[in-house]
Amino acid sequence: MDYSIFISPCLGLFVGLLMGLTGAGGGILSVPLLVFILHLPVAEAAPxxxxxxxLSAGVGALLGLRNKILRYKAAAFMAMFGLILSPIGLWASQRIPNAPLLILFSCTLFYVSIRLYRQAYKEIHGIPDFEGKPPPPCLLDSSRGKLAWNIPCARALMFSGGLAGLLSGLLGVGGGFVIVPALKRYTDLPINSIVATSLGVLAIIAGGGTLFSAMSGNLDLVIAAPFALGALLGLLIGRGFGKNLSGPRLQQIFSVLTFVVAISLILKGVNSL
Structure with a gap:
């Protein structure tokens, strides 16, 4: 008997809880969980x-839009380039052997875990991000309440959105670990607007990647549907507890967990060579 239909919503619930408690970056552990517990190759786990x-980012983006903190023009601009490169990543993932993909994914997890830990450390000790750097190219025009667009701003957002889309298709990651730091570095938006805008980008890119995978026959709906619904339920539960449990200490714990998963993935990838 195939128990994956019962296991996948539980995995989704766990991933959703992580997303609700730690932010959209919690979804980066979706693929490792599917690889280790359901024994799927990266190319099947990614879609x-x-x-x-x-699904989860879409709900978060709609809430941000309702609260008028989502910069939908910036989100649409970044997602446009992400949608162009996401199918290329999906195409490549179907042709690259599983072992190199595992190693590449583990390297991504190492990067994310170290960045999250440093970010939490800075927050705990009150160290500002990008101290001494020049003003960002994308500045908020307070008189209009909109971003003032220029060529350096468009170039930075275009590159960030494209990179997020490529990694999204290749590894099945949302790309929030690219989008959020990029918006922090290249804009002066408040953090709640950055998170909402990032969710908008992720919803479009991940939605496009899911649709492309379904059309090409690479999406297992029997596993994907309960997994996605479980993740949405977990996200809503996690958001309910997030105010009391979330914070930089929890981010540090999550970063350590991500680092351990990265070690496990690279060992699995090396053993598969």
């Missing part, structure tokens, strides 16, 4: 992960 990210 399933994208379906959960698309």
């Amino acid at each position: 399933i992960s994208l379906s959960a990210i698309a």
Whole structure:
């Protein structure tokens, strides 16, 4: 008997809880969980992960739009380039052997875990990000309440959105670990607007990747549907507890967990060579 239909919503629930408690970056553990517990190759786990990210990020983006903190023009601009490169990543993931993909994914997790830990450390000790750097190219025009667009701003957002889309298709990650730091570095938006805008980008890119995978026959709906619904339920539960439990200390714990998963993935990838 195939128990994956019962296991996948539980995995999704766990991923959703992580997303609700730690932010959209919690979804980056979707693929490792599917690889280790359901024994899926990265190429099969990636579209399933994208379906959960698309659904969960879409709900978060709609809430941000309702609260008028989502910069929808910036989100649409970044997502446009992400959608162009996401199918290329999906195409490549179907042709690259599983072992190199595992190693590449583990390197991504190492990067994310170290960045999250440093970010939490800075927050705990009150160290500002990008201290001494020049003003960002994308500045908020307070008189209009909109971003003032220029060529350096467009170039920075275009590159960030494209990179997020490529990694999204290749590894099944949402790309929030690219989008959020980019918006922090290249804009002066408040953090709540950055998170909402990032969710908008992720919802479009992951949604496009999910649709492309379904059309090409690479999405296992039997696993993807309960996984995505479980992730959405977990996200809503996590957001309910997030005010009391979330914070930089929890981010540090999550970063350590991500680092351990990265070690496990690279060992699995090396053993598969």
